Amino acid sequence: MSTDTMRAVRLHEHGGPEVLRYEQVPVPEPGLGEVLVRVRAVGVNPPDWYLRGGLTTMPGETESTVSLPVIPGTDVSGVVEAVAADVEGFSxxxxxxxxxxxxxxxxxxxxxxxxxxxxxxxxxxxGIDHVHAAGAPMAGLTAWQFLIDVGHDHPSPFQKAGHRPTALDADTTVLVNGAAGGVGHFALQLAKWKGARVIAVASGAHEAFLSRLGADRFIDYTRSRAEELAHDIDLVLDTVGGPESRRFLRTLKRGGAQFAVLPGEFDEEETAKLGVTVSSAQVRSSGAQLAQLGRLLDAGTVRVAIDSTFDLADARAAHERAAQGHIQGKIVLTVASSS
Structure with missing residues (x-):
């Protein structure tokens, strides 16, 4: 293979996992403000399969900026190969x-x-390898921006008001719905880092895993309904969304909040009557915040759980694994070291 080309996964059309093509393409040139990264691992995230399936407009955008063929993916860990002349801080x-x-x-x-x-x-x-590092950015920053610090003043496409995280401490009880997934397992650990008591909601297969991450209480949604067991909650972080997400409002104490990572269905009159709030945000790239999260990862305060790994050439199999659901942590693609 020429040093001017590389292997990449591209979409030439939208569809199922079978449309992911592993092929030879030109190596990109870093522009102003950029570095060229030799990739060692890539995190797999929902927007990857949304794009593959035909979604080409991000929430808040008025028109698509996607042109085929396109290389999917946002989460990366690797080694700096070249640095643009105007970039400082990386070598x-x-x-x-x-x-x-x-x-x-x-x-x-x-x-x-x-x-x-x-x-x-x-x-x-x-203190962590490239596989675990690649599993952290999107899920970790989503949990961080919802729970710790938004870190930007960009308007959310999901609501008019800006998102404000709830102060977390030893007097706070947080319920995380979908706690075993990418965002959920980071949220659990960040809430525990702040001293909060955490109730984890997931299927029974994940109980031991979530207990190891520090969950104070576990609710198996396949056997019980969380809204019937949990009460006087300060904050619900719902990573699942959907039409039934409003049921968690009943678990909140007055003045409590539900943070919707994925869109749900809520009624303003109901939330006003209950005296609670619903809020959402849109995660944005932030090297500065990732550096903060990185210190927690390096210390072992927060850990990245890896559901499974696949070679870059097997991206189709990774997307098929994602479609099966019940993911514990993150799915990651590995890239062989280039000579």
């Missing part, structure tokens, strides 16, 4: 990780090399 050989160009479908991470905005990157924690 060739640095190990980095990041969430690239989000919210957009222009991350282009399913590849051996990617041109990445330096502002989207942070130094990879030395």
């Amino acid at each position: 060739v050989g640095d190990e980095v990780f990041g969430l690239l160009r989000f919210p957009s479908f222009q991350g282009r991470a399913y590849a051996e090399y990617v041109a990445a905005p330096a502002s989207d990157l942070a130094l990879k924690p030395a």
